[in-house]
């Protein structure tokens with residue numbers, strides 16, 4: 087007679103293991119990985135940024151990715167799109183209101199004040215390069231995390247600083263082999279801008295019926311932004327809108343004229359754009375943007391003067407001017423124009439090894455070759471010689487070294503010329519100098535052939 091336990095177990099059906107489908111984690115919308123093949127474009131830009139910083143005596147200053155939210159509200163402007171709609175803001179465990187930086191200038195101005203940089207010889211020239219964040223509607227050229235490089239000249243009021251920054255920016259794009267269209271305007275100072283604001287409001291008030299909903303709000307809150315609207319009907323209105331240049335006070339006008347004279351002096355081509363206003367409220371006088379291919383919807387870079395920002399944040403009055411550009415937009419411009427960028431240097435030598443003891447020796451030899459500056463690579467986790475030589479072939483190395491049991495016992499190593507397959511046995515102790523000799527001979531053959 088079956089026991090209770092038997093009865094219980096006999097009624098149990100063989101369990102069908104339920105496979106729980108795990109959804110793999112995905113990228114946050116509007117953000118991107120920068121995969122290994124991408125880095126040649128990034129490094130290319132990075133090198134040109136650093137070369138330009140060195141040439142114009144800028145020093146790097148990196149601020150944290152996270153700052154207090156009110157820094158950006160005060161610096162960029164509470165009624166700008168960036169602050170109103172696009173900040174990644176949160177309250178942390180200590181009840182601090184923080185935001186991921188949507189740009190660099192505010193943080194650099196904070197750092198300038200906080201580190202007492204006013205006591206340094208002026209101007210202070212700073213540059214930075216890193217990720218910035220804006221919760222924009224994802225579309226071509228608009229990401230939610232994008233990288234900026236940023237140049238700032240703090241503590242200089244003269245128009246020559248604006249000119250030099252524009253020259254630096256244009257030169258940087260030239261070194262990237264990207265032709266850019268430089269657009270310039272002046273947004274005046276708070277005094278003359280107030281008069282212009284009024285003129286703009288008066289003009290647009292009569293056009294309310296044809297304005298988009300967003301512009302109706304801008305009319306009251308931030309009328310200068312009316313000039314930036316991309317809606318077709320608003321674009322048409324813009325064509326007859328009053329222009330800031332006609333309202334500049336004498337001092338702002340003189341600054342603008344001087345800037346343009348400097349640019350003419352170095353024969354830098356630019357275009358006056360009377361409707362360029364930019365999306366950040368801290369600008370005074372000069373504003374500019376750099377545009378790539380005709381028809382592109384967004385600028386590669388932009389900047390301007392911000393003489394009141396540092397004092398508005400609680401620092402001493404410190405005139406300043408700066409610009410920033412987005413790396414993703416530059417990368418796609420480089421690709422779009424099929425600009426050749428240098429590839430990372432390929433290895434010259436492959437080190438193959440067969441069996442445990444030779445592998446141990448090869449590990450050490452690899453370090454020695456590397457220390458002597460030989461561009462060597464390996465595949466220590468692969469066993470067969472055929473497989474290893476296939477990898478060497480694929481990598482396009484000039485020579486392969488093969489170390490097996492026999493060679494190890496004889497104190498030798500095989501040097502294989504990967505072009506013609508000719509193999510030579512050399513003394514293991516002399517292999518580094520032998521390899522260097524062969525690589526040098528190979529290089530001089532190439533140089534002779536190309537001359």
Ligand code: HAM
Pocket residue numbers: 188189190191220222227228229230231232234236237238365366385386387388389390391392407408409410411412413414415
């Ligand atoms: P911005 O024009 O707002 O200026 O941004 C500079 C550059 O960052 C743009 O020209 C663009 O290349 C890139 N960028 C902006 N938003 C995005 C996005 N959503 N996706 C991809 N790239 C983007 C500033 O940020 C000012 N802080 C510049 C400045 C420095 N003014 C004075 N000093």
